[in-house]
Structures are given as structure tokens and as C-alpha cells.
Amino acid sequence: MTPRADATRNRARVLDSAHAVFAEHGLGASTEQIARHAGVGVGTVFRHFPTKEALLSAVLAARLDALADEAETLAAQGESGDGLYRLMRSAVAASSLKTAFAEALQRAGVDVSDAVAPARGRLTNTVGTLLDQAQRAGTARTDIEVRQVFALLVAATHAVTYLDDDPLRERTLDLILSALRP
Amino acid sequence: MTPRADATRNRARVLDSAHAVFAEHGLGASTEQIARHAGVGVGTVFRHFPTKEALLSAVLAARLDALADEAETLAAQGESGDGLYRLMRSAVAASSLKTAFAEALQRAGVDVSDAVAPARGRLTNTVGTLLDQAQRAGTARTDIEVRQVFALLVAATHAVTYLDDDPLRERTLDLILSALRP
DNA sequence: CTCTAATCGGAGTCACGGCTCCGTATTCTA
DNA sequence: TAGAATACGGAGCCGTGACTCCGATTAGAG
DSSP: OOOOHHHHHHHHHHHHHHHHHHHHHOTTOOHHHHHHHHTSOHHHHHHHSSSHHHHHHHHHHHHHHHHHHHHHHHHHTOSOSOHHHHHHHHHHHHHHSOHHHHHHHHHHHHSOOTTTHHHHHHHHHHHHHHHHHHHHHTSSOTTOOHHHHHHHHHHHHHHHHHOOOHHHHHHHHHHHHGGGOO | OOOOHHHHHHHHHHHHHHHHHHHHHOTTOOHHHHHHHHTSOHHHHHHHSSSHHHHHHHHHHHHHHHHHHHHHHHHHTOSOSOHHHHHHHHHHHHHHSOHHHHHHHHHHHHSOOTTTHHHHHHHHHHHHHHHHHHHHHTSSOTTOOHHHHHHHHHHHHHHHHHOOOHHHHHHHHHHHHHTTOO
8 A cells, every 4th residue: 555645755854854963963863853854743753763773774774775876876887996986985975074974884784774784785795896896997905805995984984074174184085095095 | 188088999990980881882871880880879970070071071081191191102212103003003902992982082172171181282292293203214104294193093993993803903904004104 | 986077879850862642634535 | 525544743651861969978087
């Protein structure tokens, strides 16, 4: 049975708002804050996502999906070898405004959150491809593996969040990514 | 007036326990947990540290002090140029068991926590010296500055915490630190 | 040893956040 | 357009955690 129109609309609204609010206030943000931001009541939030953790999972899954899409596009684009770097920059940029995502990404490794697993798998695969391409093109060291790329992603995001000076942020991101180069 | 013996003893006990508990359970750990770990009542905790934030500040200040001590020892040890790397390894190791420290370090940059300021200043100075030494010895790039070293420290700590495989952790730490080399 | 002032312990208060419940409003089918 | 099914809102319940208060317990001076 397809759900009612307002139901789907509100579900999407809540998901968006949750992303925005978590990003701005960290994962400690209250459900009521999210509900207010979405212009709905708390009841609605909990009907769609029975638990705060479920909501977080859903937000995270959506983010990972988007990233995975982007990764696949880049991977399909060819063997130039800079796809990996483009992806990492974009991933860091997407979450540098938002402390929360890095936190979440980190926890996602621990949580066996079923909702997140598929997106995560897809992303892992594609990043593997990008890494291969980069290694074949000679733009990445050959002695590194995918898990290290993710670790660097977490690292870079935190470093960038830590700094407050924009040009310095840029230089530091370059610095960290340069660790991957041969 | 010098405080009573049990007062000083308990203060130290609480500080140690707070460090241990925050390290194991993150900054969300409850005051009661800390009190129990220290074998005192919550009242005692709040008498010595009127606020949870004050307690956190105190723990952080103690950690930074210890780090600053170590940094000064290394700086005095000479111009070999590897002091910087030794310090960073040790700093990461000290906090890799403990997610919390990195979190705290990060916040310390934002909070104008008076309790932390002196230790932080001391540490910044000495790391500056270590960086100078490394640059003169040719073991560090000359186009980086102290703030970037701290950013890398935060980054490395998070990367190491993120990974769960010990040898991989080691290799990844090497990878990140290699970004500093010429 | 005694007495007092400093210190302690932990039950109790208050605020806040996750989650439930149900009367009301909205969608949609016939 | 009427009626049933579905979804909504938000007051309120409950548990948790920061912080207070005061009677019980020491430390340590004399």
C-alpha cells in the first residue's frame, strides 16, 4: 500500500531537517529541535523514525548514498587518476561545515547499522576502484589500501574542522592528501 | 591555609578517575560514574570541581601539562630533528586508547577556558621549537607552521581511533606523519 | 584525648530529552 | 461529497544526569 501524500512529504522534510540540524548542532541535537525545523510535531518524527538512532541511521545512509553516487560518477569518468582526490576533497568539503558527519562516519564503522550497510558497501567498492585507477595512473602510492583512504578521510575532515583560517585549511588539506602521493 | 590531607587526596583521585572514565566512555560519562570510580560521593566531586565543565578543563589542563613537559624534554635533548616526530607519536599513543582526548583537544581551541590557556601556550611554544629543530635538521618541510602540526595531531589521532587493526594503524600513522617530511 | 572546623556521602531537586497517546485534521476511495 | 483510513500535533510520562543540602564523619590543633 502506497503511503499518503503528506506522509511521504513529511518524511522527506524531516530527513532534510535532521541533516541540517545535526550538522549545525552536533548529534546531541534534540528531536524537538528537528521537529520544529521541519515544521512538524515530534509525534510525526517518531512515527517515521521510531528511534533517534533510526533517524541518525537514515540521515547517514542518505549521505553515504550521495557520496557513493558521486564516487561512481567519478570512477566512470576514466582513468585519469585524480578521481580519488576529487572525491576526497568533495567529501571533506561536504562535511567541513558540519562537525557531525565525521563523528557519525566514525561511529558507522562500529555500529552494525543495517540501514547504513548497503550504502557503505557501495562506497567502499567504488573508492576501491578509484584507488586502483589512481595507483595505475601513478598518482597514488601502491602500498596503501582502501581502509587507509577512509582513515585519511576521517583525519582530513577533523583537521579541517579544527582549523579556523580558510587558506590554512586549504594548505593543510593539500598536505594531508599529499601523503597518498608516491 | 593548606587544605586538609583527605581533601587533596580526594581531589587527585577524582582527577585521575575523571581522566580514566572520560577516556573510556567519552565526554558524556556521568558525574556519578566518575565518583563511583574514584570511590567518593558525587558531593565530593562537585565540591572540588563546581561544574562538569570545570572538571573537564582540569583534566585537559593536566594532560596538556604532561605533554608540554614531554615536549620540553625532547626540545632540550638536541637538534637531531626527530623530536617532533617522537612527540607526535607519543601524543597520539597517549590518546588513541581514548577517543575523548581528541574531542577535548578540539574543543579547547574554541573554548577560552582559562584553566587550559597556560598549558596550551607552553605546548605551542615548545612544539614551535621542535618544528624549528626539525626544519633545520632537514627532517620537516619548511613551508609548514605550528598550527598545521596541531591539525595533523588531531587528524592522526582520529585516523588511529577510526581503524581497528593494529598494524594498519601503525602504517597509517606513518603515512600521515610522512606528510610533514620534505 | 578532645573539640571544632573542614570535609564527606548520597538522598533529593530540577531541567531536559526521548518517546507515547489520543483527540483532531487530512487524504483518498467509492 | 461522504465516510473510513491514515497521519498529524503536542501535552505529558518517564528516566537520566547535573547540581544542592545537610547530617555524619574525619583531620589535626591544642
